[in-house]
Amino acid sequence: MVKCSSNQLDRTFAALADPTRRSLLEHLSHGDRCVTDLAKPHSMSLPAVSKHLRILEKAGLVRRKRHGRVHSLKLEAAPMQEAKQWIEEYRRFWEGSLDRLDEYLKQLQAKDKSHDHPH
């Protein structure tokens, strides 16, 4: 029984798994935005966008500040960094396997060449 859970990672990856939410983050990467502005380019209702924002907020990817009746959303960095670091940990393994693949392809290529141009 191996323990490999992190609610934070769960939430972060799940939040990033939806194209609407990724789009919202991309918009926010160009500066803070309010809910209505964020909703405009997404052909869906305001409540739908509101829900997506709450998911991003719960994942910690976004922070909200109320200025009167408008809510200003700001991109938040830390959780994505954790997600990236999780992926990074596998880097040497897949780099290893990519090297192996590269080597394999070179061998294949060499074989093909000797096949195409036999002495």
Place this chain on the structure above:
Amino acid sequence: MVKCSSNQLDRTFAALADPTRRSLLEHLSHGDRCVTDLAKPHSMSLPAVSKHLRILEKAGLVRRKRHGRVHSLKLEAAPMQEAKQWIEEYRRFWEGSLDRLDEYLKQLQAKDKSHDHPH
């Protein structure tokens, strides 16, 4: 109407959003494994693990080779790299904001100092 969808990214992030699946990947990072071996440390039924593996396979994070009745699973690199790169694109934005935060904190500290030790 902004287009920001990638089914591949959807599948990759969704696959990574589950702790059981992340655990399976971690086990696979130490070498190829068959379904039964992968299932052992996870207190859940074999069909459950089988489903998780199919999700990883469909996301392209894992490749399957049948040797007789045992299926050997292998970690696959590329999709994770795409996910990592997606996150990377935000790096300068959050690095920017982290820098700004850092600067802000330094200013705050400086202010406090001059307050504690006025000439």
Place this chain on the structure above:
DNA sequence: ACTACATTTAACCATCTGGTTAAATATTAA
């Protein structure tokens, strides 16, 4: 006080998810 605006909440719906158990399918070994 009234109206308009920004946003959320509520109620609902279809589909997806993550698990179960029981049965089916392949392959190996006796």
Place this chain on the structure above:
DNA sequence: TTAATATTTAACCAGATGGTTAAATGTAGT
């Protein structure tokens, strides 16, 4: 051929997800 093993498929279930519309809330402006 028969029995055991590795894995998947099928049928089912509870709860989450992603959307809708209608109503409620809170704030701003006149």
